[in-house]
Amino acid sequence: MVRLIFSDLDDTFLATDKTIPDKNREMLEEACGRGIQFVPCTGRNTNGIPSSIAEYGCVHYAICCNGALVADLDRGEVIHEVDIEKEEVHQLFRALEGLPITFDLFADGHVLTAEDRWRFLDEIPVTEPTRIHIKEVRTCYPGSVEDMIDAAKNICRINIFYLDNDTRDRVWEAVDSFSDLIRASSQPCNVEVTKNGADKGAGLLWLADHLGVPVEETVAFGDSSNDIAMLKAAGDGVAVANARPECLAAADHIAQSNDKGGVGLYMEELLRRQ
Incomplete structure (x- = not known):
């Protein structure tokens, strides 16, 4: 059973033109209905989380700055941060x-x-x-x-x-x-x-522990080298088809490309079996 969905944004959840593909929007609506949380897991800072994603009822947290920062979006607070001196x-x-x-x-x-x-x-x-x-x-x-x-x-x-x-x-x-x-x-x-130690995988593990969710009940999506640690940490690590070779090699499964709404399509099939 999936309880937490972690996804990179650029070139993974977002299309190349930075819009949200229809299949990904449908997935967010489905997640809201099932009580599954969607966690943007991005290199962006908190000011870069699109309101068009944060407004969904299944989005409460974000992992930002490649895992160096975890934010509670509902409260507008940073709840975990690893800084460089x-x-x-x-x-x-x-x-x-x-x-x-x-x-x-x-x-x-x-x-x-x-x-x-x-x-x-x-x-x-x-x-x-x-x-x-x-x-x-x-x-x-x-x-x-x-x-x-x-x-x-x-x-x-x-x-x-x-x-x-x-x-x-x-x-x-x-x-x-x-x-x-x-x-x-x-x-x-x-x-x-x-x-060192501040990566998306570490952010995923910290938030899952904070929420009391077993890692086995998480799925993560990515496309770049900064997503590899996250794919390896998740219960199911999924690369979109347009991902870089090193990211594809690290994944458990491959979804369709970002422009085709690969995250939503993969979750549609996964939730059908759940």
Whole structure:
């Protein structure tokens, strides 16, 4: 029996144009009727959870920032957070300062990009709907990255967009030099940095335990490397057909693509047997 559904948003639950496919909407309505909770499990911060999802009666919690943060959406509260120490954030930035990258901070319920690096958001190789979303959920910080780090209260994730593979390799090398940091990605041009142990799988396990739900009664959906830990942690880990090869390899099952409403179609069949 399924009691908790965890799903990545971009390119998994959401279509490529960032809309919700009809089959996924039907699934949310079915979940409401059955008392099954749907948990967005995303790299986004809390300000990036679409109201068109949060408004459903089966949506009470969200796992954000790649698992570094768990939010109670009904109360508007963060109930679990794993932060990166500020000095460590400064050290990582200083190792990368001269590169043509963003250095976005997921902090205090927002995503911050320093004004002198905002221009890179118009240069990264992403689809236009993705670019629009990236810019909509970010706040342009009127100062330097160093000032931005100092002004933040709690930093739970760093996102770095880069423009070429050489820069990517240098970013990876710098992140890997910190033994207590981990990296993943959701786009071909980004690196997502959290504290070691703060991933979507850890977020899933924490929330399931918090709600008293056995892991065997959870199902999770994803498409990218930042979803792999979640697929492995869930009772049933499902990759959508458009997922990256490493995500497909980690999954227990494969659903149809995000644009076809693969999450809803898979759950329709699963709930029919329940």
